[in-house]
Amino acid sequence: MSLPTIFIDGDQGTTGLQIHDRLRDRADLQLLTLAAAERKEPRRRAEAINACDIAILCLPDAAAREAVGFIRNPGVRVIDASSAHRTHPEWVYGFPEMAQGHAQRIAQARRVTNPGCYPTGAIALLRPLVEAGLLPREYPATVYATSGYSGGGRAAVDAHESGDVPTVAPSQVYGLALEHKHTPEIQGYAGLAHRPFFVPAYGAYRQGIVLTAPLELRLLASDVDGARLQACLARHYANARHVKVMSLAETKAMTYLDPQALNGTNDLQLGVFVNADHGQVLLSAVFDNLGKGASGAAVQNLELMLNA
Template sequence: MRMPTVFIDGDQGTTGLQIHERLRGRTDFERVTLAASERKDPRRRAQAINECDIAILCLPDAAAREAVGFIRNPDVRVIDASSAHRTQPEWVYGFPEMGEGQAQRIARARRVTNPGCYPTGAIALLRPLIEAGLIPHDFPAAIHAVSGYSGGGRAAVDEYESPDGACAAPFKVYGLALEHKHTPEIQLHSGLAHRPFFVPAYGAYRQGIVLTVPLELRLLAPGVSGERLHACLDRHYAGARYVEVMPLADARETAHLDPQALNGTNDLRLAVFANAERGQVLLSAVFDNLGKGASGAAVQNLGLMLAA
């Protein structure tokens, strides 16, 4: 039986290098690579893409669209780690735990679009609760997230890790024009009727995300509580290998959230913090923006597609 081949286009970027590292030692496929002198040659890239079984695109959006345009071989399957196709209906959204049957859809798909880092946490929290009717579709959702600076790509990494990196700001809130490219993706795949209010930030650490969604119980249906919200998430992710829901008892004893707690893994930890007296709940997600938020998710999706 022929060994399947996998080509990573853009394998020297942050996500591509992490995927290489996560695939180290795997023997269930053959890895196709280009020489350094050929990595930006459109002809050689097109040839490699059309000759492989699965192409993983770790490219800026425009370059990812270009790479997809190279494809002439109908048997080539694609995992796109860029944001170029995340709201396109003909692409399968690569979040296996998002809903029933999603892992199977990914396994069979020709075109899979990897979720963005921030959307991974936001959708993981919101979609099950919206589908269950505990949060209304037209809820005015507000989302705040702090990522390690690697989320800003090579330019941000160079800024913080250069000899002058000590001068970089310890904390940056950005996206102040309220046009962050992840917002439509969050709205679509979480099931929100209206655009959420999304406030992203970078901290002076390399990787890891804490994402939070505040809820006022008075804006939800009568009887919705922190316990019911937690129970819904717990049911939805029961048995999920890479997603855990913190027990309510543990949440009550938690004084802070560390964005780096799950670095180096493909894990996603969700929690519900409730203050019944104040009528407020805080939903949270902690994960590695280079793991479940990027390379880890791509490798997870690759595993599903190879096993199909």
């Protein structure tokens, strides 16, 4: 029996390189690669994608759509790490822990769209609370997140690490037009009725994300408090290998969140910070934007699809 063939289209970008590093020593699959001179040649890309069992697209959105258009072999399955298909109804959203039975949907899918890095944390925090009725769908959600500069892709990494550019600010808030492409993804998969207020930033470090979402208890039902919110998240992720929900005792003892704490892993750490006197709760997510936020998630989805 032949080994499954995996083709990474865009294996020289930040996400593609990370996926290649995670897969290159595997003895249970075969990586199909193109020579440097062929990587942008449409004919060779089309041949490669139709010769594989599973294609992983690590491309800009337009190029990812082009790659899907190349497919003529009905047996080819796809994991798209771009944002081209994230809200497409015919693609399965690649966040296995999002809902009960969702990992099985990914395992059986022909087309899987990898989640965005920021949406991974936001949806992980908000969706279970919305589904449980603890957070109203109409809640005016706000999400603030800081990522390492690798979230900007290969060009951003080169710019920060080449030494040829002026020193960047310790933190740079962007998306000031309030049109960030991840916002519809967060709204749709979190189950929110209205567009959330999303404020992203890049920090002067390579990788890792801290994401927070503040909640006002006065805007929730009178019987909802921090303990119920934490318990809901803990129940939802009780059997999730890659997601840990901190206890209230753990969050109470913390004085800061380190965005780099889970770098190099595919793990996601969620927290609920409570100030009952002020009626305020802060939801938090910490994870690696190149791990659970990109390449790690793609490999997790690949494992599900290979073992279906």
